[in-house]
Amino acid sequence: MFNRKKILLIIGYTTFGLVALSVSLFLTVPKDAIMQRIAHEIYTQSQGTMTFSFVDASSYRITGIAAEQVTLKFQGKNDENMVLELASVCARLRILPLFIFRLSVAWSIELPGEGEISGIVSMRSGEKMQIEMTLQHVDLMQQKILAKLLGVPVMGQLSGDVAMAFEKNLSNAKGQAQLQLQTTAAGPGDLKGFSIPRVNIGTLSTEIKIDNGRAKIEKFQHTQGDFTAQMTGQATLRTSLAMSSLDACVKFKFDNNFLEKNSKFQAVLQLAEVSLRKDPGGFLNAPLNGTLSQPKLRSGTCS
Numbered sequence: 001m002f003n004r005k006k007i008l009l010i011i012g013y014t015t016f017g018l019v020a021l022s023v024s025l026f027l028t029v030p031k032d033a034i035m036q037r038i039a040h041e042i043y044t045q046s047q048g049t050m051t052f053s054f055v056d057a058s059s060y061r062i063t064g065i066a067a068e069q070v071t072l073k074f075q076g077k078n079d080e081n082m083v084l085e086l087a088s089v090c091a092r093l094r095i096l097p098l099f100i101f102r103l104s105v106a107w108s109i110e111l112p113g114e115g116e117i118s119g120i121v122s123m124r125s126g127e128k129m130q131i132e133m134t135l136q137h138v139d140l141m142q143q144k145i146l147a148k149l150l151g152v153p154v155m156g157q158l159s160g161d162v163a164m165a166f167e168k169n170l171s172n173a174k175g176q177a178q179l180q181l182q183t184t185a186a187g188p189g190d191l192k193g194f195s196i197p198r199v200n201i202g203t204l205s206t207e208i209k210i211d212n213g214r215a216k217i218e219k220f221q222h223t224q225g226d227f228t229a230q231m232t233g234q235a236t237l238r239t240s241l242a243m244s245s246l247d248a249c250v251k252f253k254f255d256n257n258f259l260e261k262n263s264k265f266q267a268v269l270q271l272a273e274v275s276l277r278k279d280p281g282g283f284l285n286a287p288l289n290g291t292l293s294q295p296k297l298r299s300g301t302c303s
Contacts, residue, residue: 038052039051039052039053039054049074049075050072050073050074050075051072051073051074052070052071052072053070053071053073054067054068054069054070054071054089055068055069056068056069060090060091060092061092062092063092063093063094063095064090064091064092064093064106065090065091065092066088066089066090066091067088067089067090068087068088069085069086069087069088070085070086070087070088070089071083071084071085071086072084072085072086082145082148082149083144083145084143084145085112085144086109086110086111086112087110087111087112088109088110089107089108089109089110090107090108090109091105091106091107091108092105092106092107093105094106094120097122102122102123102124103122103123104120104121104122104123105120105121105122106118106119106120107119107120107121111138111139111142111143112139112142112143113139113141113142114137114139114142114157115135115136115137115138115139115142115157115158116135116136116137116138117133117134117135117136117138118133118134118136119131119132119133119134119162120132127167127168128165128166128167129165129166129167130164130165131162131163131164131165131175132161132162132163133161133162133163134160134161134162135158135159135160135161135162135179136159137157137158137159138157138158138159139157140154140155140156140157140158140181140184141153141154141155141156147189150186151189151190151191151192152186152187152188152189152190152191152196153186153187153188153189154184154185154186155183155184155185155186156181156182156183156184156185156201157181157182157183157184158179158180158181159179159180159182160177160178160179160180161177161178162175162176162177162179163175163176163177164176164177164210166213169238169239170213170237170238170239170241170244171213171237171238171239172212172213173210173212173213173215173237174210174211174212175210176207176208176209176210177206177207177208177210177215178205178206178207178208179205179206179208180203180204180205180206181201181203181204181205182203183203184200184201184202184203184204184225185198185199185200185201186198186199186201187199194267194268194271195264196265196268197262197264197265199225199226199227199258200224200225200226201225201226201227202222202223202224202225202226203221203222203223203224203225204220204221204222204229205219205220205221206219206220206221206231207219207220210237213236213237214234214235214236214237215234215235215237215244216233216234217231217232217233217234217248220232226254226255226258227252227253227254227255227258228252228253228255228283229250229251229252230250230251230252230283231248231249231250231251232248232249232302233246233247233248233249233288234247234248235247235248235292241292242291242292242293243291243292243293244291244292245289245290245291246288246289246290246291246292246295247288247289248287248288248289248295249285249286249287249288249302249303250285250286250288251279251283251284251285251286251302252283252284252286253281253282253283253284254269269284272284275297276297277299277300277301279301279302285300285301285302287299287300287301287302287303
């Protein structure tokens with residue numbers, strides 16, 4: 001049986017070993033080489049469609065590493081180069097979970113302007129993964145890639161929480177997500193030859209439940225916009241998240257006062273009615289299927 005002295009010696013030696021290891025990592029880890037290796041792996045795994053670059057690399061909280069002024073470039077549609085700029089990216093190995101034989105990494109991303117995305121990725125026995133992520137006041141106006149993708153400037157703040165656990169792949173994932181977009185607006189700008197006025201989108205909030213690899217919208221609310229929107233649907237998660245199958249529907253109806261003030265915009269809606277059906281409530285229906293990366297518009301109204 002261990003006596004008090006032996007227990008204290010074990011704790012002391014263990015603590016000393018961990019401190020010595022942490023100091024050694026802090027002083028000797030080649031930060032630039034690690035980040036360059038990460039850049040190489042991103043390029044290789046994406047088959048040359050994505051590149052990762054940074055201005056400076058440094059140690060982060062003894063067991064971690066940080067990169068400043070990070071730039072991600074990847075190919076969009078029609079081989080157009082898309083650029084995502086990040087103020088900093090940090091990641092560190094968490095020490096305490098190692099005592100229960102769990103590998104856990106905490107990470108954070110600071111975005112240009114206001115906003116941060118942070119989280120923890122943990123691996124339990126075998127291939128069990130647990131992911132937690134928090135989005136805090138992500139300023140959409142600062143993400144220039146959104147305007148390039150959508151064709152018009154977008155503003156607003158995105159916040160929320162995501163928690164998910166799965167084993168081997170996402171097909172058995174379980175978890176939940178709560179997301180909220182506040183003071184959101186789009187435009188003005190030109191979209192496919194049409195002049196789009198500033199549209200106040202308002203506040204959007206949603207709750208998503210993930211069970212056995214199926215992510216379903218449990219709750220959707222939309223308030224204070226120039227139009228009213230409804231959204232339902234689910235996605236069946238695949239090993240590659242982008243290839244997850246989609247079955248969803250978006251309904252929207254613009255406010256009459258907004259249409260009276262923006263009479264030219266009615267031509268855009270009339271063009272939309274060529275592809276979208278209007279239900280008895282006056283909502284234009286956009287039923288969607290396909291995948292998360294390539295959603296496709298179905299004909300008819302939402303069932």
